[in-house]
Amino acid sequence: MSRSGLRFPVEQSQGRRYPEPPHPYRNEFQRDRDRIVHARAFRRLEDKTQVFTAGVSDHFRNRLTHTIEVAQIARTAAGSLGLNEDLTEALALAHDIGHPPFAHAGEEELNRQMSRFGEEFDHNLHALRIVESFEQRYARFPGLNLTFEVREGIVKHSCDLTPGGRPELEEYLPDQRPPLEAQLIDLADEIAYNTADLDDGYSARFFDLESVAASVPQYAGIYAELEHRFPGAPERIRFNEALRKLIDLLVSGLIEGAARATAEAGVGSVEEVRRFPQRLVRFTPAAAETNGALKRFLRERVYSSETLAEARRGSAAMIAELFQLYLAQPEKLPETPREDLEGQPLHRKVCDYIAGMTDGYLRRTYEQLIGRT
Numbered sequence: 054m055s056r057s058g059l060r061f062p063v064e065q066s067q068g069r070r071y072p073e074p075p076h077p078y079r080n081e082f083q084r085d086r087d088r089i090v091h092a093r094a095f096r097r098l099e100d101k102t103q104v105f106t107a108g109v110s111d112h113f114r115n116r117l118t119h120t121i122e123v124a125q126i127a128r129t130a131a132g133s134l135g136l137n138e139d140l141t142e143a144l145a146l147a148h149d150i151g152h153p154p155f156a157h158a159g160e161e162e163l164n165r166q167m168s169r170f171g172e173e174f175d176h177n178l179h180a181l182r183i184v185e186s187f188e189q190r191y192a193r194f195p196g197l198n199l200t201f202e203v204r205e206g207i208v209k210h211s212c213d214l215t216p217g218g219r220p221e222l223e224e225y226l227p228d229q230r231p232p233l234e235a236q237l238i239d240l241a242d243e244i245a246y247n248t249a250d251l252d253d254g255y256s257a258r259f260f261d262l263e264s265v266a267a268s269v270p271q272y273a274g275i276y277a278e279l280e281h282r283f284p285g286a287p288e289r290i291r292f293n294e295a296l297r298k299l300i301d302l303l304v305s306g307l308i309e310g311a312a313r314a315t316a317e318a319g320v321g322s323v324e325e326v327r328r329f330p331q332r333l334v335r336f337t338p339a340a341a342e343t344n345g346a347l348k349r350f351l352r353e354r355v356y357s358s359e360t361l362a363e364a365r366r367g368s369a370a371m372i373a374e375l376f377q378l379y380l381a382q383p384e385k386l387p388e389t390p391r392e393d394l395e396g397q398p399l400h401r402k403v404c405d406y407i408a409g410m411t412d413g414y415l416r417r418t419y420e421q422l423i424g425r426t
């Protein structure tokens with residue numbers, strides 16, 4: 054099996070909705086990457102919560118720094134597996150641009166509001182609508198006019214589609230797996246947020262090092278070795294050293310797991326990857342176990358903590374109130390409704406408008422229209 058056969062060649066891209074002449078020195082996926090970086094939705098990631106809201110520390114990840122960490126991990130894995138790094142990077146940089154304010158609390162609340170109308174809010178679909186129409190930058194077309202593979206990766210990086218499930222997604226080959234470059238993003242995302250949340254959770258004093266070691270077996274091994282090698286190093290330094298080893302272990306597990314799965318499946322081309330019934334980017338069993346243990350630890354000690362639960366309730370309540378206010382007083386929506394929102398029902402316009410807000414903009418709007426936060 055030749056690994057290079059699994060690389061998605063940029064020359065085989067199905068291209069853009071609105072054809073454009075080639076660029077003299079950037080290929081199509083590099084251009085997509087640059088368009089994403091220049092998008093307003095990308096810049097807004099700076100003021101969107103990842104897990105910990107800014108204020109307590111200047112060093113917590115926000116959704117922009119998280120995105121950069123995902124891109125760096127995904128590109129390393131893609132390079133090592135002989136995949137297309139440009140496509141991988143574009144997908145990693147775009148993977149969270151559909152996130153609403155206040156992280157998962159925001160997503161759940163928008164979904165709850167939309168379910169009253171028999172609809173839902175999904176951040177991947179929202180991301181697709183951002184790149185297809187909400188971004189208005191170019192004279193010749195709406196949206197960013199990204200290549201098919203980047204749009205496909207945006208809707209399929211974290212889950213497969215169901216054939217016949219959504220008419221608006223039929224063009225994205227719902228009966229097929231996405232190329233390996235897109236499959237990589239989901240696990241690169243997991244590695245980035247699990248290890249970053251461990252780092253930020255430790256900084257916020259949600260737990261001590263002993264409790265991590267007690268819950269995550271491979272971490273205990275790493276930490277014991279470091280204590281032996283650097284007995285005099287300050288605790289924070291030992292924690293950082295352990296964290297980088299943990300990232301390394303998970304990324305290696307991802308690369309090895311994907312190489313093994315593709316070899317065992319006997320796939321030798323992008324077409325075979327697409328037709329294979331399961332996704333082929335996986336962790337090795339050992340890395341999967343560590344990743345799982347880490348997830349459980351974070352759920353127990355960080356995500357379900359009362360401090361974060363209280364913050365989530367507050368954010369969800371603000372979104373719910375603002376949603377109701379716009380439904381009752383649509384004239385409070387911005388005066389120049391975007392063309393792409395014309396013809397949409399009011400609840401969808403409200404949902405899209407709120408989903409596009411940063412945390413800061415939502416707070417300011419709430420204060421202005423409803424009162425003190």
Ligand code: MG
Nearest residue numbers: 119148149242
């Ligand atoms: Mg993410």
